[in-house]
Amino acid sequence: MTETHATADDRESTTDANSDTGRTRAAVGTPPPGPRGLPLIDSTLAFALDPLEFLVSIREYGDVARYEAFGREFVVVSDPGLVEEVTVARDDEFWRGEFEHEFSDLLDVEGLFFAEGERWRQQRMLLQNAFTPAQIESYADDMVEETVRLVENWSDGEVVDIREAMSTLTLRALTRSLFDLELGDARADRVRRWVHAMGAYSDNEFFGTRAVLPTWLPSRAEREYRRATADIASLVDDLVAERRRSDGEGNDLLSLLATGEYPDGSRPTAEEIADQLQLFLLAGHETTATALTYACWLLAADDADDVRDRLEREVDSVCGDRDPTFADLRDLAVTEAVGREAMRLYPPLPFLQREPHEETALVGYRIEPGTTVQLNMYGIHRDERWWAQADAFRPNRWLADDENGRSVVADPDDRPEYAYFPFGGGSRHCIGMRFAMTELKLSLATLVRRVDLERVTESIDPTPKVSLDPGPVKMRVRRS
Ligand code: HEM
Incomplete structure (x- = not known):
């Protein structure tokens, strides 16, 4: 064979x-x-x-x-x-x-991810203005503040579903930074309901029995998904109308869409704006939440004591008694290695x-x-040709010491570049890569400073849905 x-x-x-x-x-x-x-x-x-x-x-x-x-x-x-x-x-x-x-027709989701040719190029050029290094820097404090807000609501000993908690965190951080708005809990719940319905529906259609035994009757999952999608479409219309009324001219994504124009001088149509907002609401929070969830869960393994110690020492020495900032990012090498290794083992896509x-x-x-x-x-x-002990969580594999003995992230020369590509590659690589890595590092460092998380769910069963879903991941909070 x-x-x-x-x-x-x-x-x-x-x-x-x-x-x-x-x-x-x-x-x-x-x-x-x-x-x-x-x-x-x-x-x-x-x-x-x-x-x-x-x-x-x-x-x-x-x-x-x-x-x-x-x-x-x-x-x-x-x-x-x-x-x-x-x-x-x-x-x-x-x-x-x-x-x-x-898949996109079935889910009725379009936007940059599914655009092709010249249309895609025009969209990408307009939207990438929301992801310049200066823009990402301006989002950093929102990411940290939203992590603090989440953690402050936890009490010592409480058991939380980390998957849900990380989704709440990344959705709030996304809308606050990239859309420049406070979504409010009721609206955030509507987005989460939509993503859940999408997960259940795509699971049912693609990975369940319906994939093998198709039926032409709409399933319950489909009906729920269609209802949630209609609700999100009306939420998105409200957001655009509110931004237009406020005359916002910022470089955040919502303003770029609501008031900006493409390089060829045309303006996004109402339908395109709605499509992009829906896509970014999804792509901008679900993937990063998944990466954070796996990172927290992997760090809490019994045999990860050394990694946790090294991570805590780094965050302690870089941040001292304050939360991390954008300026700390280059010194958070161990934090970055943990994020990278989590996405190696469990790439969100x-x-x-x-x-x-x-x-x-x-x-x-x-x-x-x-x-x-x-x-x-x-x-x-997970291929042993490129990764020794490929199934093991070993963030140290990403780390080397610089000439001053400080930890730095290093990629060995003898490993092919695309042995690791969680954000894809080429012209269609993830537009949110810098955003995601900034959030991953700042949120992890903030969490590590404030809490320890212990596993309650001992084993997970990752399944590709909207992203690589670990299922419910219950963890017990211990205040540091
Ligand atoms: C850890 C987090 C993330 C991971 C692992 C990830 C992964 C990816 C990958 C692999 C692709 C390329 C897909 C392909 O080539 O077929 C992609 C594309 C994309 N991502 Fe991400 N992503 C993440 C976070 C984000 C964030 C935060 C945003 C937005 C704020 C975002 C928005 C997009 C969009 C719009 C595309 C399509 C780009 C295009 O086709 O031009 N992603 N992502």
């Missing part, structure tokens, strides 16, 4: 030797190897039952492997160099693809998807149009 990894000699060459661009010409290779799956439902059941295990085990077939599921053809890419090829060097050959768009515009090839294997290329982030992040 096991195939050796692809080598250039195994297959017909598809690289045009005369081409000085190094681009691959019309593909002529063989299809990649892969599991056969069950008759009629192919590998749908294997993927639906345990997608993460499926992504790890499919590496047996090589760095490029194919399978069929959901009535579609998939090719899984598990080599960092090929991920870089698809997202950077050859990104104009690929788009997000029909499968991703089916565990695989990325693309589709070739035309027939093409990857290391000689033919990839037909209509094939969904899955960039296997989860599998690559």
